[in-house]
Amino acid sequence: MPEASQPTIFANDHGVIQRYRNYLPVTDNTPIVSLSEGSTPLIHAPRLSARVGKGCTVLVKYEGLNPTGSFKDRGMTMAMSKARENGSKAVICASTGNTSAAAAAYATRAGMDCVVLLPAGKISQGKLAQAFVYGAKVVAIDGNFDRALELVREIGEMDEFEIVNSINPYRIEGQKTASFEIIDDLGDAPHIHVLPVGNAGNITAYWKGYREYHAEGKSTRLPKMVGFQAAGSAPIFYNQVVTAPETVATAIRIGNPASWEAANEALNTSGGKIDIVTDAEILEAQGWLAANEGIFVEPASAASIAGLFKCCAKPCEGCPVNAIEPESTIVCTVTGHGLKDIDTALSARSFRTIDAKDDRSDILGKLGY
Amino acid sequence: MPEASQPTIFANDHGVIQRYRNYLPVTDNTPIVSLSEGSTPLIHAPRLSARVGKGCTVLVKYEGLNPTGSFKDRGMTMAMSKARENGSKAVICASTGNTSAAAAAYATRAGMDCVVLLPAGKISQGKLAQAFVYGAKVVAIDGNFDRALELVREIGEMDEFEIVNSINPYRIEGQKTASFEIIDDLGDAPHIHVLPVGNAGNITAYWKGYREYHAEGKSTRLPKMVGFQAAGSAPIFYNQVVTAPETVATAIRIGNPASWEAANEALNTSGGKIDIVTDAEILEAQGWLAANEGIFVEPASAASIAGLFKCCAKPCEGCPVNAIEPESTIVCTVTGHGLKDIDTALSARSFRTIDAKDDRSDILGKLGY
Numbered sequence: 001m002p003e004a005s006q007p008t009i010f011a012n013d014h015g016v017i018q019r020y021r022n023y024l025p026v027t028d029n030t031p032i033v034s035l036s037e038g039s040t041p042l043i044h045a046p047r048l049s050a051r052v053g054k055g056c057t058v059l060v061k062y063e064g065l066n067p068t069g070s071f072k073d074r075g076m077t078m079a080m081s082k083a084r085e086n087g088s089k090a091v092i093c094a095s096t097g098n099t100s101a102a103a104a105a106y107a108t109r110a111g112m113d114c115v116v117l118l119p120a121g122k123i124s125q126g127k128l129a130q131a132f133v134y135g136a137k138v139v140a141i142d143g144n145f146d147r148a149l150e151l152v153r154e155i156g157e158m159d160e161f162e163i164v165n166s167i168n169p170y171r172i173e174g175q176k177t178a179s180f181e182i183i184d185d186l187g188d189a190p191h192i193h194v195l196p197v198g199n200a201g202n203i204t205a206y207w208k209g210y211r212e213y214h215a216e217g218k219s220t221r222l223p224k225m226v227g228f229q230a231a232g233s234a235p236i237f238y239n240q241v242v243t244a245p246e247t248v249a250t251a252i253r254i255g256n257p258a259s260w261e262a263a264n265e266a267l268n269t270s271g272g273k274i275d276i277v278t279d280a281e282i283l284e285a286q287g288w289l290a291a292n293e294g295i296f297v298e299p300a301s302a303a304s305i306a307g308l309f310k311c312c313a314k315p316c317e318g319c320p321v322n323a324i325e326p327e328s329t330i331v332c333t334v335t336g337h338g339l340k341d342i343d344t345a346l347s348a349r350s351f352r353t354i355d356a357k358d359d360r361s362d363i364l365g366k367l368g369y
Numbered sequence: 370m371p372e373a374s375q376p377t378i379f380a381n382d383h384g385v386i387q388r389y390r391n392y393l394p395v396t397d398n399t400p401i402v403s404l405s406e407g408s409t410p411l412i413h414a415p416r417l418s419a420r421v422g423k424g425c426t427v428l429v430k431y432e433g434l435n436p437t438g439s440f441k442d443r444g445m446t447m448a449m450s451k452a453r454e455n456g457s458k459a460v461i462c463a464s465t466g467n468t469s470a471a472a473a474a475y476a477t478r479a480g481m482d483c484v485v486l487l488p489a490g491k492i493s494q495g496k497l498a499q500a501f502v503y504g505a506k507v508v509a510i511d512g513n514f515d516r517a518l519e520l521v522r523e524i525g526e527m528d529e530f531e532i533v534n535s536i537n538p539y540r541i542e543g544q545k546t547a548s549f550e551i552i553d554d555l556g557d558a559p560h561i562h563v564l565p566v567g568n569a570g571n572i573t574a575y576w577k578g579y580r581e582y583h584a585e586g587k588s589t590r591l592p593k594m595v596g597f598q599a600a601g602s603a604p605i606f607y608n609q610v611v612t613a614p615e616t617v618a619t620a621i622r623i624g625n626p627a628s629w630e631a632a633n634e635a636l637n638t639s640g641g642k643i644d645i646v647t648d649a650e651i652l653e654a655q656g657w658l659a660a661n662e663g664i665f666v667e668p669a670s671a672a673s674i675a676g677l678f679k680c681c682a683k684p685c686e687g688c689p690v691n692a693i694e695p696e697s698t699i700v701c702t703v704t705g706h707g708l709k710d711i712d713t714a715l716s717a718r719s720f721r722t723i724d725a726k727d728d729r730s731d732i733l734g735k736l737g738y
Contacts, residue, residue, distance in 0.1 A: 036431070041383060067434065113736070120724065133660070135660035139725050142727050294477040295474075351507075353507045354506055356508050358516055360523050364524065369529060
């Protein structure tokens with residue numbers, strides 16, 4: 001089965017490398033590993049726009065509609081294609097979340113092994129469900145998470161292995177395509193771009209994408225980049241490493257971001273800002289977005305929405321959201337689908353059924369009709 | 370907040386009504402309720418193609434990448450837009466699964482109430498998580514499921530309510546757009562289209578779409594429609610109502626399909642066939658697709674893949690899959706994302722970690738490197 005180990009691109013595949021190959025470090029010799037990621041919807045959010053006011057238009061970039069349910073797929077198509085080009089036989093990472101899910105899916109697609117290295121005590125079947133289902137080899141070591149990362153780096157030095165943790169530079173290349181899509185959809189860059197910040201790879205990637213497209217004349221402006229960290233996990237905001245980061249938004253529970261410096265550059269150069277939101281604000285925003293715009297996202301994703309609410313409710317000095325002109329366009333990235341973490345969504349709030357008799361009038365009465 | 374109750378279409382929204390409005394029963398007066406559903410990827414499946422052999426190309430239409438995680442969104446954008454056009458204040462359905470999730474999300478988007486009517490004993494927070502999160506009013510009645518459906522019909526007769534269960538004819542109109550997308554992507558219709566069959570609305574809708582596009586000259590051929598029911602829930606295959614349907618593939622656990630007649634018409638007119646697959650075959654196919662193609666689907670979706678395997682392994686007399694010409698194109702619809710039902714995916718198979726010491730050589734040895 002030669003097809004099995006060397007998947008070919010079907011002429012109509014629509015992954016981000018096919019769509020934006022001129023902006024990415026690939027050649028005709030790069031074997032493209034894709035699951036048709038990207039081209040996610042930019043959804044107009046009328047109620048969110050109304051909350052911001054000033055005639056602004058708020059749109060949500062719904063990255064949960066990537067194949068494995070998060071934005072990580074954009075970076076993984078690049079990382080995996082380059083790993084294959086370089087002759088690697090396997091990829092390796094230490095991650096309990098969206099990265100391991102994406103790595104496992106794309107490695108399978110590439111006909112490569114995916115090794116996920118984790119501390120023995122930190123392996124939850126639920127969190128790792130996708131990695132398992134996509135066929136990753138999950139190795140439980142008797143060291144801690146830092147030691148797992150060290151071992152990933154050590155093993156990644158071998159020719160057979162490629163590291164796909166965030167230190168892999170190709171991931172940011174892939175992720176920057178989200179900015180291209182936004183400009184292609186809007187016809188220009190937004191005035192403000194709001195996103196959750198954990199490892200800070202995404203804010204770095206978006207800013208890179210915006211600058212590259214701007215340099216090509218594809219947009220007339222650059223957006224102000226506005227990032228939100230979870231209050232218990234906010235090293236960039238506090239400007240110091242957080243040794244024991246804690247937040248319900250597990251996807252941004254990072255104490256020492258890999259792209260810290262690049263994120264600061266994006267924030268400063270764009271005239272943006274970084275701020276924090278509490279877990280309560282994150283969960284409130286998650287529920288609000290689902291129940292008001294029909295968009296269900298994982299908790300980390302809701303940090304961008306919670307942040308926008310915070311800026312509008314009580315603008316701080318120099319807040320770019322407060323300072324924007326009327327009729328401005330604001331894009332919020334929501335990074336992962338709510339289906340990624342149903343348990344948190346359910347446990348965060350109490351849902352009640354309306355109990356009724358087997359009777360039309362009783363039902364209508366209880367519904368208030 | 371007038372914007373809140375009347376969401377307007379942003380110029381760059383890409384839902385199926387915007388994309389295919391000439392083929393849908395909408396006018397300029399129809400208020401479009403959309404979450405940018407549709408335009409889902411048609412993913413080339415090289416290993417699935419190799420299993421089919423004969424130089425055939427198999428592609429997977431990944432409907433799990435719709436906003437609420439299933440193909441139901443295509444029908445719901447139509448049903449909800451027409452409900453608003455007709456002045457309804459609320460929609461009502463009896464469903465524990467993908468229909469209630471889609472109904473709740475689109476109703477929220479439309480600024481309408483969504484009422485989900487269910488027997489008190491049949492309400493699982495997990496299954497209904499999306500409906501709850503999107504803000505549906507879940508009514509627990511003290512009757513059984515048939516009684517809930519009767520009450521939906523009764524209440525649906527009121528002007529204030531629109532029924533969005535599968536008897537709503539607009540849902541099939543929306544769902545047929547998946548065929549349009551496939552032809553637009555491939556440049557022609559596939560030779561064979563394989564899909565899971567439960568209520569039979571989807572096979573009906575795809576066939577309608579294929580015929581309409583063919584009549585417009587958009588394709589040179591019509592595909593043979595091949596449907597698979599779960600063995601314990603196969604009324605069309607056995608040609609008799611199943612009073613107590615049972616299958617792990619809950620999304621196709623239907624004993625008396627709403628579109629039974631139309632499905633038979635599609636099967637007969639297209640020269641296709643209907644067959645059954647066991648729960649074991651469904652779960653095996655689900656695991657295989659994730660671990661070999663990197664595509665994770667809910668159990669019901671895997672019925673199409675399981676069916677294709679069955680046809681190839683032991684073709685029955687007159688099997689259209691067996692009779693196809695070399696180099697043919699086969700499209701399999703997978704209807705929902707695997708994240709919809711993580712519990713079944715995990716409980717169906719036992720995943721094992723590889724235990725290793727905090728040591729590079731030990732890890733590499735255990736991995737076989």
